[in-house]
Amino acid sequence: MPEPLIRAHHLVKKFGDFTAVAGIDVEVQPGEAFGFLGPNGAGKSSTMRMISCVSKPTDGTLRIFGLDPVTDGPKIRARIGVVPQLDTLDTELSVQENLWIYGRFFDLSRAECRRRTTELLEFAQLTERAESVVDDLSGGMKRRLSIARSLINEPSLLLLDEPTTGLDPQARHVLWDRLYRLKQQGVTLVLTTHYMDEAEQLCDRLVVMDQGRIVAEGSPRSLIEQYATREVLELRFSAGTNDQFADRLHGLGSRQEALPDRVLVYADDGEAALQEVHHRGMQPESALVRRASLEDVFLLLTGRSLAD
């Protein structure tokens, strides 16, 4: 097996008394699309900051390209691209200046910066906006520019922290398409997200994080198969009565979860479970059978939904 691109062993990050990352083990192989999934505060961003060599691990070992971030930070950063959670685009520069000034930070020659800027504007579908001021761009365009900027040094590892948070559905799909192309070109992607669909779309493999720990690891499909049932029956009862119905659903499917707004019944055959609900004389206001998703995996693993 080749040397993993990222190897973390018992990685810990503390801020004073607060433990953000509580000893995680992660390996990412070249060419993989790897995801950290979890709610806000799970320790995803702290992990990403350690990997991007801008935050020192409190304990444990971390190797990127086989190098130690503490002694070889600049060398590692020269080979990675970072898309931060909040855009750090330079609002005093135009779109194209953002790209080529950033290239200069990597000591690229002016000619090389110009060549790559033209290519990346094309890739980010921003060629027409080359001269624009950053503030005039839409949210989706800014995100694409952030990604383009992170690619100026032709990184073999791209780190994306919540790449599509705050974007409308169409902008998200455009972005996913661009990331998918990068993956096809052999760029290793590591991303954090709290969107299930994003993790399912983009990640070959992911870890679910909760309170600084890894609670599960695998491909999106294997996680769903391992931790959830094939189907989920979603029931809505009239407001405020979900709890009392939860009792009457007992024994249905393999498990039931009462959420504030609905009750979930995990069952391999959702339709059969629904018939049983009617058979027991309950009349939900609405009922829906759907396939299990990573959201369910998270709920079953932690007892909380990702939105919390």
Add this chain to the structure above:
Amino acid sequence: MSAGVLRIFPPEMVVRRPHRMIERHIAVYRRQWLIVVSGFFEPLFYLLSMRAGLGSLVGAVSVGGKQVPYDAFVAPALMAASAMNGAIFDSTGNVLHRLKYARIYDAALATPMGPADVAMGEIGWALIRGQIYAIGFLAVMAALGLTNSWWCLMALPICALIGLCFASIGFAGTTFMRGWSDMDIVNTLMMPLFLFSATFFPIAAYGSWAWVVQISPLYHGVALVRAANEGVWSAGLVGHTLFLVALSVAALVLAARRVDTLLRK
């Protein structure tokens, strides 16, 4: 590398490419050169008003045993002050904006650039800006016949040192600011510094309070520029130079460390 070596020479604290930061600023100010130019006028207006008004009332002042007219006494001090202003303006408000709001440094630190590159680059840029004002000011002094000899050119490297000192202090201080309201502190400190650094009257006039004046970095800068303009050199100037150099180095190290603590948590 052993832990001890890492503590003394942290790899991130090596200065490798501070000029990249300056390149970024040149790209920005190519469009905003008017803002840069405007900073030159304040000390110039002071000089003209001193020359026209006070100069005729005050008469001659002694510099290193030499009698010089009042406007020739004040002009080097205003030149030192313009180098200070240029350096401070850039290393406080602009740095605060880039540090806390525009997050320019966060972006830079995701590249091979380190905290020392960022700090040195910013201070270097502020120094350049101070130097531009100093050159402009010296040209005006020459045109007004306020320069005495070719020694006055030595005022330029001296102003670079003044700029370095104030830019480093300004940058280091700004890293402690909580927000824009703290900028008022800068203005509050600059005014007395400008007025009471033996700028407008000789240090002898301060009597038993002279020691307070000697704490002011601007005082040491003014003494050096004045000596250069008159071409009157003495051993005491070594002390002024060392004071500014020591302060600059201390503030520079603090500045780089602060960037590391703030942005590389």
